[in-house]
Amino acid sequence: MSVTDRPVPSHDRIARAAFPRRRVLQAGLAAAAGAAVLQTTAPAEAAMRREGWIRSRIARMSVEQQVGQLFVMRVYGNDATASDNRNMNEYGVASPAEIVAKYHLGGVIYFAWADNLPTPAAGARLSNGLQRAALAAPGKVAVPLTISTDQETGIVARMPDPATVFPGAMALGAGRDPELTHDTYEITGAELRAVGVNNDYAPLGDVNVNPANPVIGVRSFSADPALVAELLVAGVNGLQSQQVSATAKHFPGHGDTDVDSHTGFPVIHHTREEWETIDAPPFRAAVEAGIDAIMTAHINVPALDPSGDPATLSKPIITDILRGELGFTGVVVTDSLGMAGVREKYGDAEVAIRAVEAGVDQLLNTPAADVQYNAVLDAVRSGRISRRRLDESLVRILGMKYDRGLHRDPFVDESAVDEIVGNATHKARAQEIADQTITLLRDDADLVPLPAGEVLVTGYGDTTTVNLAASLSDHGHPAQAFVTGSSPSQTLINSAVTRSAAAAVTVVLTYGADTNTAQQQLVQALRDAGRKVVVVAVRNPYDIAGLGDTPTYLATYSWLSVSTEALAKVLAGEIPAAGRLPVSIPSQADPDTELFGFGAGMDN
Template structure:
């Protein structure tokens, strides 16, 4: 690799520390300014950047060509393709691999490894070389609004074991894994996109729970670790969130835990940073704390201001240039390793035929689907008119994708010959909508209510709807939790309850097969659902 620390100017070195995003499906003026003017080290993709796989591949090529034309190091091209409910690429030809909690319910390292390997090969085929995954947060707070099914579960050892299998699956395919959100975002009740969360536990508890998966990932050789915009008073008593804390990033992660890879911030435009410190000052503080890569995902004005602020902080002596140099050396070393590894791997969207990939994913889905309880209602009857209530997420968030197309449970049951009427509802129902669905359900002897109700949405419409149906129902009512498994804690009178952890096609196919008795669910709860349904429970 011809780029060395000595060959780069201060501005070029600072640029290498930034990973930035833009809003277009081609290299527009914003993207060109990032690469040509600021010489950023990386680009992050979101759904806004994706129209088709051929388009995305061409975009990656064009961005790398811009960097090469400016005699720059190659770009990190990053994405949040976690699987399950967080997948920025959903075009035909891309596999809907299971998310973390579905893999946690399966409990098999082989399933986690295979899913990650499939994902990595497909990412590499469109030019993506860094995945901001897996989440190594231990989700032990049912009211967590931002992690939930993005976690493998509440057992630190299981999170560590499965997370490391995912890391191997990515990195053996030349896609850098990024373990997140250090030191752990699982035991929080605030979404750091919107505000500041705090984990108040002492060091003994952090060592025993939150830090276990990250320690194992470091031993596994994970390429990067992403920081959490979360305060940890047991480590940093100033009130700084981990992203801005030198005791957390340098003292704990670098020196105490011995991590030698890249420390990447979560996006500094998230309100936990931007509202209190500002993006530019946040970038300076993060680098002073020990971060190697600063993520600013959206706004050019913020990106420009942050890069200029870091350059000025070095010139004024606030940031020692040696602090910048240490990060650049790590960045260039990883880019060099990526180049060498990719040269040794064939470029293909999958190592196995697509039909076989889908069979693998369906098998994993069957091992993930969890039957929590059944009081004699399964299998359902295939000769009875069946009402399926399907909640649609109609507005996307950073952790919930509003899919433009979906394969529903109703679709899957119809494929098995079940006479189905499907009512599509909003995840956030009004009282009037609840009353209408209850009226529409009158007369059906077989109802399957799918829920998509993160705790932050309760006690709103979906809870009211299911509880009312349960109180009125004279036939059978089956509930399928298609995201967070905790929904049962807020429902009453439920006789049959399954958890799929996501509403992706493989899980819906498996759920339909289980409902008609064609498949036996093999998953075990990766989180406890109160005292009645403990960790690892299955019916």
């Protein structure tokens, strides 16, 4: 029976959740008055200490150090003092520590492909080594590093095994419960901080209203602005409870584009009113919740700035709207400056300068470090970037570091990493969360729970098909895997049809099947052969739009292990399909017609 989920909460409720009312114990007039004095005095003293720490460091920095605080660069390797030819090729120095010293860096970003995190323990050692390099360089003012990464959870995650795996933002949108989201990011924050990462470029505030979006999709919580806002606030609170700065991205909103800003320059055609209604609410909620940082998008929004500049370089968007209208006083960080979306109009040197002029504080993952560092340095020395403007960014950057406790101790206990990262309690909670996210959208064939007999698991994903087959077998449905991949040939399709003859039911995993004719042909060939078919979209839930009247269809929003285990439990009838669709799925023939609306879902 079809059901809809509970109503999406209003912004008033979001605000109440973010700012619970203070409870004052009444113990007589004198005690209440004393408490009031303490409540006003203690914060004032704390603010003075914070201001003093920030100002004393800024005053003693050279201009070279001050400019260096604006840069967050990648480094290669997982030993701060070890040589790596990739560092020499890009920066002219061999080790990560030397990069920190050369550019007086304010921050470093970790990537798996840069070999920063081969293991959690190695990541912790690298973090400590980099912090030592930042604090102990001769002749420098001691300022700890922002160490950041993209641990969104789901399909964008940098932490290595055995870090806890979560199904991702859109799955959390299907779960609907802010507690699930809070716990996801609280655990993520604890594990990040254990390896020395103190700034996470997550969660996303993008509202994915475009099914053709090639870069956001399941990285977004939902197509509903209020639901995105509520879950974004829950994620922010979870991360920052573990002293990890959260970063909402990608402002002013990357949810309605069919161009990937990594490789092109998207234009968002929302009117100002549409932006206020669709894109702005999550970022407003994040600002009100006290988020530490917001990341810019390399997109053009003519209704907000008709100049044609990307938002990253737009003073009307960053200074006038984000800071002026939304009231954001925290750190603004660019998306990677190596992306095509920000490099099409200006050269690298000009990009760096214009970003600072627009109101940006941190320049992320610069593709031409010498060029961009020296360009900003020269702009400060010449007065193009005023000392006052530089000082504004330094106050915000150092303030974020102070607020996350880096002024007290930026180091991590390397001996405790294995006790925290991927521990049994974290993983058990992750599975509980994933179990609430599987969405059953159609079951006209009455195949969920699965009938008795052998199961063939085919379609997308070498690991995913094998994992699901193993999980189904563990849950009482003997299964075999046959991988056909993302674009199966006719030979593979024929083989899948042949193998399915011995199975009571065939489970087909799809990935982008709404636009992939080969996957569509696989599903149709199995149906034409009279097979009982269960289709499961393991990334974007929109696949059903290209699969006609497929009678049984589920969405997991993720191909990760916790999602395949949750799917197996649903297919085995052990848990309900509790997830509800956090987006709508339009018809391909008529985009104004919904195949499935927001909140759609069935109990199995």
